[in-house]
Amino acid sequence: MNKPIYVLGTGLSHNGSAVLLKDGKVCVAIEKERLSRIKHDGGNDYLAIQYCLDAENIKLSDIDLVVQCANFEIPERNQYKGKRIFANTDFPKIVNISHHLAHAYSAVGTASFNECNVVVIDGCGSPLDQFLQLHPEHKHLIQPDIIKETKMQCEKDSFYYFNGQKLIPLWKDFSVMSPFSEKNLSTPTTKHSIGGFYASVSKYVFGDMQDVGKLMGLAPYGTSGVYKVDAFEFKESRLFIHHTWQYHFDKPSKGYSYFKKHFSYYANVAKWAQEQVEKAVLECIQYRTNSYPSQNLCYSGGVALNAVANSKLLDLKLVDNIYFEPAAGDNGLALGCAFYGWLEHLNKPKTYHNGNTCFGKSYTDQEIEKAISNESIHFKKLENELDLLHYCAKQLQNGKTIAWFQSGSEFGPRALGRRSILAHPGIKGLKDHINKNIKFREDFRPFAPAILKDKVTEYFKYGRNSPYMILVDKTKPEHVEDLLNVTHYDGSSRVQTVEETWNPMFHKLITEFYNVSGIPMVLNTSLNKKGTPIVETPKEAIKLFKETAIDILIIENYLIETKLQ
Template sequence: MTYVLGISAFYHDSAAALLKNGEIVSAVQEERFSRIKNDSGFPVNAIEWILSNSKISMADINHVIFYEKPFNKFERLLETCIRFAPKGYELFSQALPMWLKEKLFQKLELRRRLSALPGGSEWNHSILFSEHHLSHAAAAFYSSPFESAAIITIDGVGEWATTTISIAHGGRIERLKELRFPHSFGLLYSTITAFLGFKVNSGEYKVMGLAPYGRPIYAEKIKNNLIEIKPDGSFRLRMKYFGFASRLKMYTPALAKLFGIEARHPEGPLESVHMDIAASLQSVTDELFLGLSRYARELTGQENLCLAGGVALNCVSTGRILRSKIFDKLWIQPAAGDAGSALGAAQAGYYLYCKKPRVPCQDYMPYLGPCIDHDIALRQLEQLSAKYSIIPDETIFESIADALAKGKIVAWVQGRAEFSPRALGNRSILADPRVKDLKKSLNLKIKFRESFRPFAPVILAEEANNWFDMVESSPHMNFTVQANDGVDQITPSVIHVDGSARLQTVSIANNERLYRLIHEFQNLTACPMLVNTSFNVRGEPMVLSTEDAFNCFMNTGIDMLVIGNIVLDKYQQDGSKYKKYNFALD
């Protein structure tokens, strides 16, 4: 028996994942337990749950794999500060004390933390370090259904690499090309994100959602000034516009001069110029992704492509790649960002360090987190003085579908939590997509977020082609597709301003309970889809526990909460024992 524990931590989106003889057993982000959005701390709660859930302790763990190499990252920091001296002194003076205190001796810190866990005194102390982009690549390929593939990873920066192209066959991964810091498309995207007044490592998806409202009139200005994109998809940033390599700010004053406006203040008004900049950035992102994909196909000769890294969560660009047919098949790790690197680190350790034969992964399921136990949920709801009923499977799907058809907003908590930044039907808020003004009310009264933000549809897989211009299934909500003619008139709350939708397809095989609910909704309405958005509010992680779910339910305009077969109606609650939210900005 071989147990491998993967860890990502100390930057953002900390997580842990467990393999048992190569099989993925569990994976979860620390933020779900700590309730701190994008928690960067050591994932102690995630690891404790993983060990408990598998009924093992640290004594059973053969290897712990950390997702990157801290010394290599420190080397990059020092070289960057020297290269950009004297401007780099500001960054150096701020970062060096933190590195000396917390990060340079991470192996000792990891050993100390892990030894304090159950069974830690008997643990063998085997800690290995993967490389950041290798962890991304491993999470993408080993979780895919492919025997061989090209792999593109693209994010902000790991140790040195910012973009890589690799080839994988069987159990091996070979890196063929890489781009190095400071030339990073992820950091370009984050720089524009910051300039538009959104939070780095959190608000990039807002820029993607804002883009369809604008015109790409600054695309050529971005390509002529900020970034030089070469025919093979490689690129170079022109550093006079960027501050991340030498100071504690993403952009320099030159960026404001280039666009002819000052940077937007967070929570300030969104004007057409901001939308145009977002649209232009998205246009350049599409071009870059397509160029990289063409070059990766030529370089590797592979028919299949795997994508990972935070930029791979840009479902507009990945949709463009899918429709381009540059590759025959495309697979994207649902947890493509740094959280998913905990899984990738474990897989890299198992296959590349332990040299184990590859365990086939024909049908990757992202439901790898905790499940809420029925009896425990009932006890906790009693403690919260909640009023509830229990509805058996024979009638619950029809009952909830009827409530949705009557305009109720339903929080749907079923089975194991998703290992993904996107709710995929187990920690979701669901609603009727036919309601005309639902998008506004969901954003402002339930999610408490910006009004421009779109909502995604989840549709029965066999119906998808009747409603959308589909290329293939999309169970992990990784692509945007165009709605067929007239669909925006029937289901206006899930079609974006440009006629697109970030679609999730659901089948009995990948989520039986959600499938049955939508099927009953279709029987009542002739509409085979629902609105699906994550069960959380702005600035909060997705709910994990019964208490999380009840608090979110009571703080928002959600009408019904369903936890397994337990159903709560908002208007039956006395509202005395829930935690009042102080909403955080994200």
């Protein structure tokens, strides 16, 4: 029997992660923040790599190739913000690639099609000097005025063609960095990036840039047309920001109470910013796809997490098929590194990927019971799966909240039914209760419906297939009242269509809830509270259960309930 070929990808930017391929397929992957418990953690990759090795039960010596990516520098083998796992070894070989190339390979490695174009749009990629050091053969793609610029420049949008084996760069754009400033409207990264613009408005509205997704959640409360200024323009095939837009906004947030007092103002700002981003994304991708036609498109980079813009891109019907990479942010860099190693460096054929994005390790009964006993809480083990599913479905129908912990954790920013908090989608007051007493976050933040895939057209206008909660739809008017906890202020809903193939237990639970309640969906939000990563281990799930107002905790087939305390 031939020894498996293992390729390790590691991302060392913020939102660091590690991914292990076995013969071209993902066997385990983890984001560093899930282990360190520090949100958006990056830098040193020892912890994440060791997790992958332990989960697969192999040693570093079993790894055939390592591919890494970090912004602004090429990490040394022995040290990078601490001792690395490769210190004092000459094997395995380590290859370095650029930021956008990693984003692009993360998409093509998991997409269902073999031939496609790939667009990457984010806030800031690799500096030009580093890019040319890593990929000198691509210098001809860079426009002369970019090469002549003496200031530091970084990737901001890239376009590639994937021929089934390798990515061929077609277009790359760079932007100079913004000068450092404490001003709330200072673009935090590159001066002309869509991601940088969105982050700067997020800081203006909320006082921070760590959770830019909140801006998309606030935008539906705003009114279109309040601000007439445009933030972006296309000029000679390149996208630029008009920085004069900053002069129209002079009331930065001074904290949450100030934000609440001026809620309508900030909602209007968020609405304007969201619409500006949508316009820029659509114009940029439309221009590129018209220049380089293909019937399939992959989309990655942090801006690809904007579910509203994604849906509008889909509606343009520029191509036959669009794949939105579910780990489109920097947490997906390690995934792209690993697939680059397999496809381009080792020249191995692409393997079939079934759409699964849950790559964490599973926990044994022994590990679960140890975590429970250490916390001195009572539990019940339900040996019969049907009994477990029926009990949970009935409790959801009765308005209880359930922390749902099953199998290997999701890779990426969305909880998809492996590390989730679940509730009834229509019982009045539950949305506010979860935001206030479980998530401890702002009351305007929306929740998503997780619906059986074959029922989505009955409840939502467009009936999009959206397994990664990365697209929005409109709740049909006749169902808004029944789905008030998962329908946003403007009637929109960020839908998750649940796949039986790679999410069987979650699919079974929703099916049982449908049998009990007549509703083929549940409210689904991530198993964490504001400011903390999604839980990874049974111990962390129990800790969260004890700290919040969650009614029931299910870890595999173990039941922990408030009344059992």
